[in-house]
Amino acid sequence: MNERGFGAAPVVAAALATAGCGTAGTNTEPERPPAPPSRSQAPVDVNRVDITFASDMIPHHDQAVRMADMVPSRTDDAALRDLAERIRRAQRPEIDRMTGWLRDWQPPTPSGGGHDSTDGMMSAEDMALDEARGHAFEEMWLRMVIEHHEGAVTMARTEFDEGRNDAARELARGITESQRSETAETRAMLG
Numbered sequence: 001m002n003e004r005g006f007g008a009a010p011v012v013a014a015a016l017a018t019a020g021c022g023t024a025g026t027n028t029e030p031e032r033p034p035a036p037p038s039r040s041q042a043p044v045d046v047n048r049v050d051i052t053f054a055s056d057m058i059p060h061h062d063q064a065v066r067m068a069d070m071v072p073s074r075t076d077d078a079a080l081r082d083l084a085e086r087i088r089r090a091q092r093p094e095i096d097r098m099t100g101w102l103r104d105w106q107p108p109t110p111s112g113g114g115h116d117s118t119d120g121m122m123s124a125e126d127m128a129l130d131e132a133r134g135h136a137f138e139e140m141w142l143r144m145v146i147e148h149h150e151g152a153v154t155m156a157r158t159e160f161d162e163g164r165n166d167a168a169r170e171l172a173r174g175i176t177e178s179q180r181s182e183t184a185e186t187r188a189m190l191g
Contacts, residue, residue, distance in 0.1 A: 044105055050168045051107040053159035054098040060152055061091040063121060074137040090178060145186050149179040
């Protein structure tokens, strides 16, 4: 009996040693890379001020784009048209960037409110501009841009001073610089 046990041991050992080798080359399922971490797994350096900044600045910028869209059909003034186009080109990508942040940050849905209290937002009556054209439109529009930009600078200053997210704070700094410059340009156009 001892002879048999020893005789079988080398066969069992050889079978066990080669058992894993036989199927290694025949595995038809490709190896999958590990899944990327979900957004909730990666900590985001963001606070309430960052979320409020992006949430409020998106409709604020959207309104500025809508204001800029009014210009081509209401005036032939080349300088005003140029300013409106620069506003549109600057603020559309910023809207996209902030929308992406909010999607990544996954903030809780705010309750109540609306954006009527956002600094510098124009009322529906302001946005109508009474179907003004030419010089009347130009003056009203320039005054609206000044008020609107001053509101954006106030919002951006709060983000820069109290926000935590570096990208949002950098955008706030850029908004402050560009809108202060555009406000000075707008005041000069008013004369």
